Amino acid sequence: AQSVTQLGSHVSVSEGALVLLRCNYSSSVPPYLFWYVQYPNQGLQLLLKYTTGATLVKGINGFEAEFKKSETSFHLTKPSAHMSDAAEYFCAVRGGSNYKLTFGKGTLLTVNP
């Protein structure tokens, strides 16, 4: 069984500030971890993913995430928020050879000018 908890359904930051979106997971097997972004009225787009290897993963649009096994976390960060980052972000976990993705409930990011 696998599950994802995203802390904070809504995060608000100022333009230029650090973005930190939190994700904790549980998985009975070594996980594959993903962050997806959804802009209004659109589908989901992959930001970044962790499978194995380097625990710091860089994605598109300046985002990165660090896999911390001891903390069962995969938090998403960006050093400086831009207005165009306003969207909903979903963390997801996949348990190895099990192709099913389990999603968190999402975090809505708003960026204030």
Next chain:
Amino acid sequence: NAGVTQTPKFQVLKTGQSMTLQCAQDMNHEYMSWYRQDPGMGLRLIHYSVGAGITDQGEVPNGYNVSRSTTEDFPLRLLSAAPSQTSVYFCASSGTSLAESSSYNEQFFGPGTRLTVL
């Protein structure tokens, strides 16, 4: 490549009506799935398929049927629509390679179908 396509984009049904949401992909992906998205609930898996002729239930399968006669298509059928099925529906596909660096690990999503049941 068109990627994952879904039709229709919008649909309004009356309670008790039936309909089929279409999903197609042109990436030769073995794995396909249907999710529903509701506010504050994230995406919940309805049904999935690991190849033609193979389907299985996800987290919320009641009221929905699927079939997979070809690799490309994975339609979702609502047998008797209910207001509780008002939602946004997403289809997704991925390859089934277990190579760790393979892009097949990524699920590609369609643009969604917004369904309202009155």
